[in-house]
Amino acid sequence: MSVPVPGRGRRGFGLTGPRRPRHTVRPGQLASLALPVGDDGVVIGVDGGGRPAVLGVIRPTPYDVTLIGGLWTAQVLALRMAATGARIVVETGRPTAWEGLVRAAGGDGCGIALHEVGRVPPQGPSAGAPVVVVRDCGIRPPRGRLASAPWQSVVTLLPYLSPVAAGLMEKSSLVGIQRVSPDEAAQIGHLMGLGPEETRALSTLTDGVTLWCTRRDRQFVMIRATDAESGLLGSARRMD
Secondary structure (H helix, E strand, O other), X not given: OOOOOOOOOEOOOEOOOOOOOOOOOOHHHHHHOOOOOOOOOEEEEXXXXXXXXXXXXXXXXXXXXXXXXXXXXXXXXXXXXXXXXXEEXXXXXXXXXXXXXXXXXXOOOOOEEEEOOOOOOOOOOOOOOOEEEEEEOOOOOOOOOOOOEOOEEEEEEEOOOOOOHHHHHHHOOEEEEOOOOHHHHHHHHHHHOOOHHHHHHOOOOOOOEEEEEOOOOEEEEEOOOOHHHHHHHOOOOOOO
């Protein structure tokens, strides 16, 4: 007759673990359980104090971003989002402006893919394969075939404050603004509820600086391009 040896595993069930009281919560307490979330995401530059500014683009909920700015900034962001593991889908009417970026990422299908305007197929986003759709479709982008969804964010690039900008800004979770004219700055300041100093600053921003804002929060951020980014895209510029 064999005698169980303390510490030996039960056949087929593994080791016997330590005996501790069970940890239970009542159903009403479940909503209070949460994991702390830090500043994770894409480093989009540095703030006024030189600290990294991080944007969490990849989210389990629909997320729309409108960037009134230049192609250079949109492409730097696309590269950095691809580096975090997101699949970048670029819907553009100027594919030649993006082809170098696709080659640098390893070719079409290797992180960044190009599609003609209105020809973007369903992407099947998931937590393990999140998608960021970058819409570079001019000043009047048509309705996109892909809307923001869980694990699928949409970034719309506008070269300046076009007639459709107000509607896009209204539905966006985040708006980025680079240098604009004083008249455009006044309109944007009204739409986003900016203060007088922030509104005036929009017409004097240097290349590579973006004001990222929501209805409540705002932050000026400067992109510091890496050597690889500068070698591929050149120096920061507002217009192309």
